[in-house]
Amino acid sequence: MRSIELATELGVSLVTVRRDLVELSDLGEVRLAHGGATATSGRVPPGDRRDRSSVRIEAKRSIARAAASFVSAGDVVYLDSGTTCAAMVASLAEISGITVVTNDLATAIDLVEAAPGMSVVIAAGRVDGATRSAVGELIPAVLQNFVFDAVLLSASAWDIGAGATTGALSYAAVKRSVLERAKRSYLLVDSSKFGAVEAHVVTGLADLDAVITDDALPARIVREADAAGIAIVLGESGAAS
Numbered sequence: 001m002r003s004i005e006l007a008t009e010l011g012v013s014l015v016t017v018r019r020d021l022v023e024l025s026d027l028g029e030v031r032l033a034h035g036g037a038t039a040t041s042g043r044v045p046p047g048d049r050r051d052r053s054s055v056r057i058e059a060k061r062s063i064a065r066a067a068a069s070f071v072s073a074g075d076v077v078y079l080d081s082g083t084t085c086a087a088m089v090a091s092l093a094e095i096s097g098i099t100v101v102t103n104d105l106a107t108a109i110d111l112v113e114a115a116p117g118m119s120v121v122i123a124a125g126r127v128d129g130a131t132r133s134a135v136g137e138l139i140p141a142v143l144q145n146f147v148f149d150a151v152l153l154s155a156s157a158w159d160i161g162a163g164a165t166t167g168a169l170s171y172a173a174v175k176r177s178v179l180e181r182a183k184r185s186y187l188l189v190d191s192s193k194f195g196a197v198e199a200h201v202v203t204g205l206a207d208l209d210a211v212i213t214d215d216a217l218p219a220r221i222v223r224e225a226d227a228a229g230i231a232i233v234l235g236e237s238g239a240a241s
Contacts, residue, residue: 059190059214060087062235067152067188067212073097075149078178079107081133081171082154084188089114101146103174104133121146123174135170140177151182153208157196158189160221160228163205165198172200184209186233191217205230 063084068091071077077092079085081104089107092100093115102108103123111120123142125134153175155164164187166172179185185208194217205211210231217234225232 056190056192056214057087058237059192059216059235060084062214062237063188063190063212064088064091064235066233066235067186068092068095070184070186070210070212071095071098071150071152075099076101076146078102078146078148078151078153078182079104079111080152080154080175080178080188081107081131084190085152085154086110088152088188093118101142101148103135103139104131106132125174135168135174139174143177143181146181148178148182149184151178151185153178153185153187153202155187155189155193155202157193157198158187158205158211159195159197160205160224160230162197162201164189164202164208165196166200166202167198169200172202175202179203179207187211188213190214194221 060083064087067088071092073095074097075095076099079088079092079100079102081102085102086104086107089110092098092111099119099121100111101121101123102111103125105122105127108120108122111118121142123134123139125136125138127134153164155175156166158164164175166175179202185203187203187205187208187210189211191213194213205225206229208231210233211225212233212235215234215237217232222232222234
């Protein structure tokens with residue numbers, strides 16, 4: 001799509017569109033072209049984090065409620081970047097004595113505000129303005145200080161064959177580094193991302209303890225996953241908060 005068309009459709013300036021397209025290109029989500037950009041995956045690239053926060057809210061909440069059952073008092077937890085993992089804040093705030101390590105700046109602030117007594121650690125690195133999270137070679141220096149009882153991971157896409165994938169190599173590298181230090185690992189991802197495949201592999205789904213998604217996932221997919229040795233946990237939409 002051409003930059004001028006995006007600016008008109010979104011009601012923003014051409015300068016803003018060009019800046020955001022450069023950021024998405026750095027993430028591997030789009031390929032820049034003369035006058036505009038194309039999505040690398042064939043899907044419409046995600047917008048600003050603030051826009052993603054308002055998408056599929058109840059699905060994310062149902063995933064968060066289901067994921068909370070896999071975290072116990074006193075656990076050391078890695079909470080990945082992204083709006084699906086960010087939905088975990090309220091649930092984690094209710095679990096006593098946990099330590100949460102995250103590379104998501106917005107989530108870290110929300111955790112501190114929701115549970116002032118919680119131990120929250122930022123895995124620091126280069127800040128990505130589009131996602132409000134940190135990436136880069138500095139993060140492993142923080143991660144090497146921990147063994148995680150539970151890793152709560154996000155992904156841009158997931159598929160039974162391709163596994164959990166993301167559009168940016170830098171994010172995939174961080175996620176793999178975390179998984180190497182996990183006792184238990186869970187992928188938190190909504191059902192709308194199923195069947196899509198991005199460029200960079202994070203992990204095979206069967207290598208995770210479970211994939212936690214919302215109950216809109218077709219029963220056929222759950223059966224196929226089970227046959228492939230993949231555990232699927234479905235959050236219940238509409239459950240009490």
